[in-house]
Amino acid sequence: TLMMETPRSSGHHSNPGRAVSRYRSANSILVGAFALAALVAVLGARPGSERLLVPRDVQETAGDASPRVGETVHVEGVVTAVSPHLAFFYVGDVASGPWSGVKVEGQVAERFRGESVVVFGEVQEYFGETRLLAHHVESHGAGSLPPPADVTVADLLSNAEPWEGVLIRILDVTTESASSSFGEFLIGDATASGAEVDDEFFTSYVAEAGDHFDSMTGVLAYGFGDFHLEPRDDADLVGWSSGRNFDGRVRVTVVDEVQRPLPSKITFFRVGGGPLSLGPEHRANASEDVAYLALGQGEVAVPSGSYDVVVSRGIEYGLHRERITVASGGTAQVSATLAREVDTSQWISGDFHLHAAPSSDTAMPVPGRVISLAAEGVDWAVATDHNMVTDYGPVIGSLGLQDWIRSSVGAEITTRSPSFGHFNAWPLVAGTTTPPYEGLSPAGLFASARTGAKDEVVQVNHPSIPEWANQYFDIHAMNPYTGEPEQGDFSWDFDAVEVFNGRHLDQGRTTLAVWMRFLNNGRFITATGNSDSHHLVYAEPGYPRNFVRLPEGGEASESDLVEAVRRGASFVSYGPILDFTIHGGGLGDLVAANADGSVELNLRVQCPSWMKPEEGLIWANGKELRSFPLAVDAAGELDIQRVFVDRPKQDTWYVLQVDGRGSLDPVRRGGFHPFAVTNPIRVDVDGDGKFTPPGNVADQVLVQEIDEVDESGVIRHAERWVSVEGRALTDTGFLDPSSGNFYLDDATGGVQVLEKPGTVTPVSRGDRVWVGGFVSQILGELRLVDAYVENRGPEGDVAAIGTVATGSLDFLREPWEGRVVRVAGANVVSGSWPIGSAGGQVVVDDGTGAAPLVIPAGVVIPEDAADLMDFEFTAVLSQRDFSSPYLDRYRLLLRRASDLVGPGGRALGVSLDPRTLGAAFPNPFRQELRIPYQGWGAGPSRVEVIDVTGRLVRELSVPEGAAGVLVWNGRDQSGKQAANGVYWVRDLAGRSQPQRVVKLR
DSSP states (O other): OOOOOOOOSSOSOSOOOOOOOOOOOHHHHHHHHHHHHHHHHHHOOBTTBSSEEOHHHHHOOSSSSOTTTTOEEEEEEEEEEEOTTSSEEEEEOTTOSTTOEEEEESOOTTOOTTEEEEEEEEEEEETTEEEEEEEEEEEEEEOOOOOOEEOOHHHHHHHOGGGTTOEEEEEEEEEOSOOOTTSOEEEEOSSOEEEEEOOSSOOOOOOOTTOEEEEEEEEEEEETTEEEEEOOSGGGEESOBOTTOOSEEEEEEEEOTTOOBOOEEEEEEETTOOOOOSSOTTOTTSBTTEEEESSSEEEEEEOSEEEEEEEEBTBSBOOEEEEEEEOTTOEEEEEEEOOBOSOOTTEEEEEEEEOOTTSTTOOOOHHHHHHHHHHTTOSEEEEOOBTOOBOOHHHHHHTTOTTTOEEEEBEEEEOOSSOOOEEEEESOOTTOOOOOOTTOOHHHHHHHHOOSSSOOEEEEOSOOOTTSSOOHHHHTTBOTTTOOBOSSOOOOOOSEEEEEETTOHHHHHHHHHHHHHHHHTTOOOEEEEEOOBOSSTTSOTTSSEEEEEOOTTSOOOHHHHHHHHHHTOEEEESSOEEEEEETTBOTTOEEEOOTTSOEEEEEEEEEOTTOOOOEEEEEETTEEEEEEEOOTTSSSOEEEEEEEEEOOSSOEEEEEEEEOSSOBTTTBOSSOOOEEEEOOEEEEOSSSSSOOOOOOOOEEOOHHHHOOBOTTSOBTTTTOEEEEEEEESSOTTSSOTTSOEEEEEOSSOEEEEEEOTTOOOOOOTTEEEEEEEEEEEETTEEEEEEEEEEEEEEOOOOOOSOBOOGGGHHHHOGGGTTSEEEEEEEEEEEEOOOSTTOOEEEEEESSSOEEEEEEOTTOOOOGGGTTOOSEEEEEEEEEOOOSTTOOOOEEEEOOOGGGEEOGGGOBTTSSSOSOEEOOOBSSSBSSOEEEEEEEEETSOOEEEEEETTSOEEEEEEOOSEEEEEEEEOSBOTTSOBOOSEEEEEEETTOOSOOEEEEEOO
16 A cells, blocks of 8 residues: 655664575576677666666665665666556566565556566665666566565564565465555464565455465565565465365356356355355455455355355346355355346446545455456446556456456545545546645646546535535535535536435435536536445445446447546436437437427336336426336336426426335345436527526425325425425524524415524514525424525514414324414413523413423513413414324414413503613614614613623613613624624613614625
């Protein structure tokens, strides 16, 4: 694993070691002489070197560092290993032995193992490791690899210096620890324990303690203060046997309909249930209860017993299910033929967000990652490790999977300083570094990601996942209604947004609504869905994946793929396969309406036999146009075709979505559902040859329309964005003076409004207001949340819809919720009225049963309410139910003290004190707030202005006299302008009702 180096206090040659005799054959000397002659003839003498050296001349030392540090030299040798990141390679002497290898930085792109080279470069010591910084490499074609030198663990622990950079082999190896998160583990042999192995190169092995190998070969590297063996590929790990000592074997063969060996996944379930762990996490050939087969055949060690075995290959194929019994010491055979059950001949599937061991947060080996992708049926994989440029291509070739999967080189740019999100850029050039990102703004980062070497796709990853930090849309306060950011230096210079990310399907639905706002604004940014897979079991790659339309009559090239993704010729799928066309045009296209203005939508939905979606839905300009059921009870695979006709009045984009509450078990476990959604097809309705975006307008609805609940009491239209217009039943801040919340009635029903956090729109009881928000249900109560509010002026108070009995509240249900009701003949049977402006609760009973009456904070109850009997009041009916089906536990909310009516119809508290404060005006105000007062006489001399936390902001002195006007100039006690926002005005004696006022810019 690549990591930042840390310096050591001294060079690495602290143990010079014993003298070692060095043998070079006459033949190798002759080869060196010919090479020197050739170099002199072709290139002439070069500065800093008068003769060809070998690695030993650079490495061997009796001190702390190479004796040639700082010199520019010519070194001949054979390439023994090449970094998969094209960052370095190793050169060894054909004679092998101690001091016979050295690491070379630079000039890597054309190197291959076994190549005979002469390196012209500078000798350096890098935190204790001897390196050659290559200025030039002369190739002499294929040569002979030196044999690995046989060493022991004891040799490495006692004196590893002579073996740095050398190709070595350790015999009869036992693993002593599991792989760490960085892919490191310890080994021992008969001589000693504690040598370290690392995954710098791409091997598929993941260690657990007790595994055994006949031998391990690799280059001995130095870093982080210690030496570690770096096997170059799986061929360097010989004779593996698991330390688990399972007593049974399952031999599996998987082919397709034409008998081709098929990459596939094998899932084991114990008959009778119970846990099963066949191998450590990340080991593709046996991880937990899953094994991946690269080329359709393999053997898996298991405990003896009975198993239900499922053979699968992603979402395009059927399943093979079989029950087997494995005898102790025996081998069971599973032979499976998997049929492709859906037609994807015009599509190529791709996962564009994937991680493996080059990322710092996973030990997933690259070969294992590639095998899992091929076994899950992903056609095209994009490597996107955190700030690392990774190339799967060579590994795909070495595994023989080039007929099943292709790949692109990419990186996930993970911002840190400043931190504002994760972003994919692909395709990049193998062997390069991640595009610059530190210290850049979003616009600078996106420009940096477009390297110019290719046409890249720049994608915003997981833009909004609340439980994660560092999310691009969240940081910039993306408005879910307008589709516009409200904070920071946001840039739109990206091609795609990852609407769906792995297991975050529910959050993806919310991001989908935001993405539709982009479309309504004319920003046709491609929606993608990717696994972001870091692991294997329960984090399989390809869920979701993208299906991208192929060009006609040929196989897609990388440039074809990039062009199609940027154009939006794709759909996202957790399972269903979609085909959606309008008048011959496909996803990402602009087509014309028919001559009569009609639009004909042709769609096809396919699913394999083991998957059952339930409903199709067509979106038009962000609104639900048409839903239709799917034949989920039909046997076998699903293949449904439909034609719908629409007659839009304006240019319209259309998106097809398929959904279901079922699972993807047993192919993809962990709560995943059948779901797919397309990118849009745009229709030019007005015939001007272009698409005119519709803008963002919420559906205008009635409260009774969104108040419907299902059999569990859950709001059917939850998460839908709607608008409602009606009259306010309460002032803003009714339940929380610091927030914008109030009740609204549109004459068909009542709803609580919760404004977007940080926003408080002044609303008074009786004002006509327009509200746009998301439908939500909290503790059973209907609410519009994250709402935007427009106050359209006073219109008059809303009368109670009827008189209710206190004992009947829990039977009134939804039609009465959120509305004003009247209660007559009530008595307080428990509790006591709160004192001052503190909130509280009493229990009232009109003879039919008890009901709670809640007095919110800020509602001041007069003294003559203490002994109320047989009184009348109006209140808002609210719900506070903690469990489904949310059909009981209603309560009454008192809005004002004047809503309490005593015997004889007398409003309470109006004549208790002649001193009153009149209504402040103008409210809201910008410069001055004027507060009338009367009947004051020589009473208390001050009125307070407090903020929503109760902190004193300003004291206003009341001059002596019967009446007058107080003026607040918006400044605090120190004379500084008070912040804009909500304040309360109250007299010190608490005799007048506190008033809510709003200061504006």
